[in-house]
Amino acid sequence: MKFLSNNKALVALAALYIIYVLIDILHWKQGLPMNPQNLRNILSQTSYTGIIAVGMTLVIIGGGIDLSVGSLMGLLGVLSILALNKPSGEPLQTIAAIVVAIGAGALIGFANGVIITWGKIAPFVATLAGLVGFRSLALALTDARSLTATSKEVFPGLAQGGIPIPGAFDAAGRPLLAQWPIFICIAVAAVGSWILNRSVYGRRLIAVGANETAAIYSGIRANQIRVISYTFLGLCTGIVAVLQGSRLTGADPASLGQNVELDAIAAVVIGGTSLSGGKGQVWATVVGVLILGLIGNMLTISNINNNWQGCVKGVIILLAVLIQRGQKSTS
Amino acid sequence: MIQAIGLTKAFGNNIALNAFDITIEPGEIIGVIGENGAGKSTFMKLLSGVHQPSGGSISIQDEAQTFATPREAIAKGIAMVHQELNLIPTLSAADNIFLGREKGSLTVNRKDTNTEAAELLRLVGASFGPETLCGDLSVAQQQLVEIAKAISQKPKLIIFDEPTAVLGEQESLELFALIRGLKEQGVAVLYVSHRLPEILSLTDRLVVLRDGVKVGEYLTQGQSESSLADLMVGRPLADIFPSRSQVAPDRTPALEVKNLSSSPLVKDISLTLHQGEILGIAGLIGSGRTEFAEALVGLRTATIGHISPIKPIHTYQEAIAQGVVYISEDRKGKSLVTSMSIRDNICLVALQAIKSKQSQQATTKNWIQNLSIKVADMELPMTSLSGGNQQKCAIAKWLAVNPKILILDEPTRGVDVGAKAEIYSLIAKFAQEGMSCIVISSEMPEIIGLCHRALVFRDGRIEGELEQNELTEANIMRLAAGVEAA
Numbered sequence: 179m180k181f182l183s184n185n186k187a188l189v190a191l192a193a194l195y196i197i198y199v200l201i202d203i204l205h206w207k208q209g210l211p212m213n214p215q216n217l218r219n220i221l222s223q224t225s226y227t228g229i230i231a232v233g234m235t236l237v238i239i240g241g242g243i244d245l246s247v248g249s250l251m252g253l254l255g256v257l258s259i260l261a262l263n264k265p266s267g268e269p270l271q272t273i274a275a276i277v278v279a280i281g282a283g284a285l286i287g288f289a290n291g292v293i294i295t296w297g298k299i300a301p302f303v304a305t306l307a308g309l310v311g312f313r314s315l316a317l318a319l320t321d322a323r324s325l326t327a328t329s330k331e332v333f334p335g336l337a338q339g340g341i342p343i344p345g346a347f348d349a350a351g352r353p354l355l356a357q358w359p360i361f362i363c364i365a366v367a368a369v370g371s372w373i374l375n376r377s378v379y380g381r382r383l384i385a386v387g388a389n390e391t392a393a394i395y396s397g398i399r400a401n402q403i404r405v406i407s408y409t410f411l412g413l414c415t416g417i418v419a420v421l422q423g424s425r426l427t428g429a430d431p432a433s434l435g436q437n438v439e440l441d442a443i444a445a446v447v448i449g450g451t452s453l454s455g456g457k458g459q460v461w462a463t464v465v466g467v468l469i470l471g472l473i474g475n476m477l478t479i480s481n482i483n484n485n486w487q488g489c490v491k492g493v494i495i496l497l498a499v500l501i502q503r504g505q506k507s508t509s
Numbered sequence: 510m511i512q513a514i515g516l517t518k519a520f521g522n523n524i525a526l527n528a529f530d531i532t533i534e535p536g537e538i539i540g541v542i543g544e545n546g547a548g549k550s551t552f553m554k555l556l557s558g559v560h561q562p563s564g565g566s567i568s569i570q571d572e573a574q575t576f577a578t579p580r581e582a583i584a585k586g587i588a589m590v591h592q593e594l595n596l597i598p599t600l601s602a603a604d605n606i607f608l609g610r611e612k613g614s615l616t617v618n619r620k621d622t623n624t625e626a627a628e629l630l631r632l633v634g635a636s637f638g639p640e641t642l643c644g645d646l647s648v649a650q651q652q653l654v655e656i657a658k659a660i661s662q663k664p665k666l667i668i669f670d671e672p673t674a675v676l677g678e679q680e681s682l683e684l685f686a687l688i689r690g691l692k693e694q695g696v697a698v699l700y701v702s703h704r705l706p707e708i709l710s711l712t713d714r715l716v717v718l719r720d721g722v723k724v725g726e727y728l729t730q731g732q733s734e735s736s737l738a739d740l741m742v743g744r745p746l747a748d749i750f751p752s753r754s755q756v757a758p759d760r761t762p763a764l765e766v767k768n769l770s771s772s773p774l775v776k777d778i779s780l781t782l783h784q785g786e787i788l789g790i791a792g793l794i795g796s797g798r799t800e801f802a803e804a805l806v807g808l809r810t811a812t813i814g815h816i817s818p819i820k821p822i823h824t825y826q827e828a829i830a831q832g833v834v835y836i837s838e839d840r841k842g843k844s845l846v847t848s849m850s851i852r853d854n855i856c857l858v859a860l861q862a863i864k865s866k867q868s869q870q871a872t873t874k875n876w877i878q879n880l881s882i883k884v885a886d887m888e889l890p891m892t893s894l895s896g897g898n899q900q901k902c903a904i905a906k907w908l909a910v911n912p913k914i915l916i917l918d919e920p921t922r923g924v925d926v927g928a929k930a931e932i933y934s935l936i937a938k939f940a941q942e943g944m945s946c947i948v949i950s951s952e953m954p955e956i957i958g959l960c961h962r963a964l965v966f967r968d969g970r971i972e973g974e975l976e977q978n979e980l981t982e983a984n985i986m987r988l989a990a991g992v993e994a995a
């Protein structure tokens with residue numbers, strides 16, 4: 179029982195999956211909840227948001243928030259494709275794309291952190307400026323035109339390649355691939371989890387988020403701790419920008435990464451991380467991302483008008499917060 | 510040897526500490542006493558790097574030091590046990606003890622952390638394990654974690670700020686033994702407390718502060734509680750407190766409450782307040798006094814068995830309409846809107862009755878005169894006033910709705926001695942005019958010098974009632990701490 183009450187997000191995911199199975203047996207009769215390709219699709223679709231949500235979890239546990247990641251992803255995607263399309267030949271082109279996106283992501287995340295801590299601007303406001311500014315910068319750099327990747331081999335392989343799942347085949351009879359983004363998401367989550375639970379930095383991040391004064395009185399450089407969390411999130415955003423560029427073999431400055439910040443924050447909240455900081459778990463955020471992915475998948479195949487997706491997600495977020503509150507008062 | 514010379518700290522125009530000198534030798538226990546606002550916390554915060562001095566210097570072994578942050582003070586061997594607990598509820602006791610100085614460079618070495626923490630916790634007499642989350646600990650247990658944390662820094666000097674305020678008697682005795690042990694190891698101790706018996710039994714020397722200035726340094730030997738009290742206050746208590754009005758024996762109740770509870774902090778409170786009476790409510794911080802007052806006036810949900818002669822109160826508006834008002838202890842947070850003007854603040858509650866600018870100005874002027882508030886211009890923001898004058902404005906704001914029952918929560922917190930005396934005589938005057946007052950206070954002299962009668966709260970209940978002739982610090986403390994009379 180204790181395990182169940184401590185892992186409500188996981189219980190919710192399991193319950194949701196069972197509901198999915200039941201509806202399918204009674205109504206849809208398509209076998210999608212057990213279909214390897216459908217499940218693989220859920221995983222690969224959620225892995226992009228997942229990577230950013232891991233970084234967002236750390237930022238939120240440190241008492242901050244970052245609204246700029248969606249727009250930043252658009253900007254980094256554009257920069258990455260621009261770097262890729264310099265005619266330097268493969269694999270140099272792909273390496274340039276990766277280095278530019280991740281490097282610029284970390285740098286801009288760092289700048290966000292500096293503005294928030296030393297500049298003493300509330301995280302909400304500072305990153306709201308980024309939300310507005312980065313998107314515009316992406317549009318200005320490209321004249322609002324979509325970019326297409328010129329690399330047709332190595333670069334698309336980053337997101338589209340993967341490891342064949344034994345015994346699983348797609349509709350055309352080809353081996354089904356577990357794509358690289360799934361593994362990258364798992365790796366980033368493992369790193370995030372290690373940072374939070376095992377590292378010295380993680381202890382300090384929790385302290386800063388829970389009670390910044392107490393942290394400072396304990397000799398912790400609170401500003402530095404918080405800047406690192408924004409830098410890490412920027413780095414995660416860079417990784418996702420490259421992967422999305424690879425998946426779409428290009429970047430559309432207007433739509434790339436749009437609303438990703440909201441999905442990431444929603445996943446963090448559904449996972450039970452406190453928006454006031456100091457408390458949370460990376461794996462719970464990953465479960466939160468999967469819950470959102472599963473709901474999206476159910477809605478897509480259920481013939482419910484796509485426009486209702488947001489409503490359902492909104493209700494789920496409220497429910498998640500209500501359940502977490504119940505958890506708090508009983509313990 | 511740690512030395513401070515001419516240590517001065519000013520906050521704006523307010524000089525919190527003025528040209529303070531002290532020399533601290535290894536293995537010495539020095540008591541620091543003084544009233545609230547005397548400059549004790551400022552001194553400690555300068556020494557521990559929380560604040561930076563406006564003047565003067567700190568040196569260790571004749572080497573000048575400047576502590577820009579607590580981190581630097583800790584590095585130089587100055588540790589502090591803070592009064593407001595500074596623990597992270599979502600981390601374990603062990604993680605809190607080594608916070609900022611974790612074992613291991615990149616990864617936390619869990620084994621070392623827990624073993625060493627367990628040892629430290631044993632040393633301070635804690636009965637819980639190092640992996641217990643601090644959020645699950647009682648306030649007293651958290652205090653033990655704070656102390657373990659300070660000791661783990663292997664300091665040359667350790668500063669205790671009111672360490673026994675939240676400890677039980679047994680835990681306090683263990684702490685004293687621990688402090689004497691530190692002394693034998695050559696650690697210097699600064700011990701700040703209101704509890705004069707502790708100062709007398711524990712310290713070698715003591716420093717008395719008053720209004721930011723050092724009154725003097727004394728050997729503890731030969732001092733008594735009453736001599737220390739006189740040194741702290743600087744004048745006989747009679748000069749600060751007004752004479753009490755007589756309350757007739759056949760007095761009529763202004764308020765009778767039976768079985769008021771408000772989860773989780775207020776449990777089954779029954780009391781009677783008489784007309785023209787000043788009723789004190791004493792007790793430790795966290796004993797449910799503020800919560801009781803808030804529940805009584807409808808600011809918290811509560812269950813009330815019976816209330817008379819007024820009608821039951823469900824919302825604060827109903828309380829105000831019946832003349833029951835509450836002046837919060839939190840002046841900046843709950844009592845005043847400090848960014849608004851003095852006039853806006855004083856007229857805020859009575860706004861329905863005084864809408865025009867002229868009548869507001871007249872009302873404000875009237876209260877400024879009545880309460881002798883020192884105001885240059887009533888259109889200036891509240892922040893332009895000193896603490897004492899702000900507090901008078903908070904009182905004026907509520908007097909503007911003609912209350913019958915005035916509940917004052919810590920009415921003189923952060924107010925200088927002169928303003929204190931003025932606020933006391935105002936309260937006495939209100940009572941003389943027939944208003945009934947409840948004064949919630951952590952300052953025992955205030956309860957003793959001002960009130961006709963006092964209730965002592967402990968853990969959300971009334972632990973005892975003291976008539977005027979029974980009002981002594983010892984009696985209040987005994988009830989507040991729940992200790993049987995010796």
